[in-house]
Amino acid sequence: MELHNAGREDPGFHQRRIDLCEQFLHRFAAGDSLLVEHMRRALASSCFDSGDRNRGDALFKQWLTADPRWGWGWIGWSDCYGLFAAPENEDFEKAEALLQQGLAVKSVRSLKDIRERLTRNYEERGLHEEASRVRQGNHAAPRDTPNPGVIRIKSKLDFGEEGLPLDELPELQARLNRGHEQMLGDLLGRKPGRNSPCPCGSGKKFKYCCGR
Secondary structure: OHHHHHHHHOOHHHHHHHHHHHHHHHHHOOOOHHHHHHHHHHHHHHHHHOOOHHHHHHHHHHHHHHOOOOHHHHHHHHHOOOOOOOHHHOOHHHHHHHHHHHHOOOOOOOHHHHHHHHHHHHHHOOOHHHHHHHHOOOOOOOOOOOOOOOOOOOOOOOOOOOOOOHHHHHHHHHHHHHHHHHHHHHHHOOOOOOOOEOOOOOOOEHHHOOOO
16 A cells, blocks of 8 residues: 555556565465455556556456456456546446446355445446446346347247156257257258357357257
């Protein structure tokens, strides 16, 4: 904290803070988890302070990919664009998007703190209605961006009150696959090749997916 404050008067202290955090993480990476997380956040935010925003982004992304439930990681990354950002880094929409990503993570830690920070970001922009929704826990989680190159097919089945005998499941699956294959053929105007990626977006070859 002292190095951070000193950096406001002399930017050279930002690099000293980076050096300190790097040395700590190198020596004590297996130490107290909360302290390690604090040092990671300090390191990445110091990169922003020193003008190396690309490295700061990369560090936060690396750590949150490994542990997406790290709530204060989402907060720290957001702060570099939001409430505590340098003027050249200020981007409240990006800050809010990062906090929304954190809120969308199942069992994310420090959920209350993420909501509080998102509320403050909205209030800072005068978006009091959005802030009120977050405060009440009625925020809208971000949706996945659809892939325009993928066809997704969903089938809803109703077996009634008695259900379906388990020994009939294999035949049901075969009928569904044949129906999906016909539907894909109609949509595409041709049947996918057996070794082509399945258009349903599963990532499997057609012969191992809807083509079975």
